[in-house]
Amino acid sequence: MDFNQAEIEDLLSRAAKGQIVLTDFLDPAAASLTRDLLRNYPEVNYKVDGGYPNAEKVRFAFYPIYVFPEDVELNLGFIEITGNFKFQAVTHRDFLGAILGTGIKREKVGDLILIPNGCQVVVDRDLVPYLIQQLDKVHRVGVTVKEIVREELLLPEAKTREVVAFVKSLRLDSVGASGFGISRSQMVKEIEGQKVRVNWKLQVKPSYEVAPGDVISLRGRGRVEVLEIAGVSKSGRNKVILRRYL
Template sequence: MELSQAEIEDLLSRAAKGQIVRTDFLDPAAASFTRDLLRNYPEVNYKVDGGYPSAERVRFAFFPIYVFPEDVELNIGFIEITGNFKFQTVTHRDFLGAIVGTGIKRDKVGDLILIPNGCQVVVDRDLVPYLIQQLDKVHRVSVKVKEIVREELLLPEAKTREIVAFVKSLRLDSVGASGFGISRSQMVKEIEGQKVRVNWKLQVKPSYEVAPGDVISLRGRGRVEVVEIAGVSKSGRNKVILRRYL
């Protein structure tokens, strides 16, 4: 279960009083509101890591500003699960289910990266020996588990497509429609149907104005990042550079 805002604030208060504290792995929405909360604690420094630069699930460490960041550990470990999956199709859910099935809580597990013969997993380092000993099957397929290091992660290459759009305004419905290749009216329905998030926060106002760096997520269609607002055309439209994640 993800930490609530009140629980994050409690950790930040403890850090402000001199403690070094850590979160478990947070999903993108929780990580986003955590970054927002940090603005209210100028006396607190932090580190964040999910095992690799583009990780979705990340872990934070909070500590007083007089503590050197290099002295703070995030306690992140890595395992590789391998088996003969030639005749059995497996997904992230299968691997995660097997891990949770050993009694480990979901928030102790970061991202899962599928590889040709198995899966690599970012986890709480203290749980690595336990998983090596306890995890022996995934979807009825016998597996072996070993510890690996960060440099051994086989990261998939992100598939993206750049989109140049000319929009009347920077409203979410207008920019989102251009990014996902749908009509503006359809985008409005998706927004009002609570299927759209901006920076992993639910957004139900079609008139919400986006800005560079914003990530728009539409359930079932993926994500679009607002890369740049590149000026205004002669006809008065905003030129927007978008990155669509495929």
């Protein structure tokens, strides 16, 4: 979803005045900007959850500092959509389209996890009964929808590869090129073409200096995480340890 700063600030103001409020599901960029805004509200605590560790889409609960965290619910629900897809290939987009086709807004839906015979979905809990009743087809295939619990999610194992690079500097173009396995000139082109984000924020300066913990995203090529700056080689190059998400 597009980041609506005014809407998030309104929720934070309400929390500062004593309410417990929830955001919709936010993508990584919006979640990062929300964390930035939270620094302006020291009287507000928050919880964040997307249903499982490292979920891409998450929702926040904002609440006054005097409220106990265990008293705050994020109202997450979980459904499983299954059908006979043996003769009909379906994708993440097909399942999402079917859900939105029932009239539900995109921001009420979290991550979708493909499973062998269907899909598991994180949604606003209030919508679970509606989806069970209304969602009956995905790409012309009849489906069954049932509620599941968090522990039943079949999470895919993340595929990663560690990359050790020796770079002259910690510039984004240099580190990014090593992480994605492309030339530095190509990385510069991608950065200036507004295809690169650092910590989910658009970055258009090839000279931007990265640091441990930074996540570099390149449209169409995935993500690279900077794990460690492990010293300097005898030739004066920085040894950088990266994690490439495949």
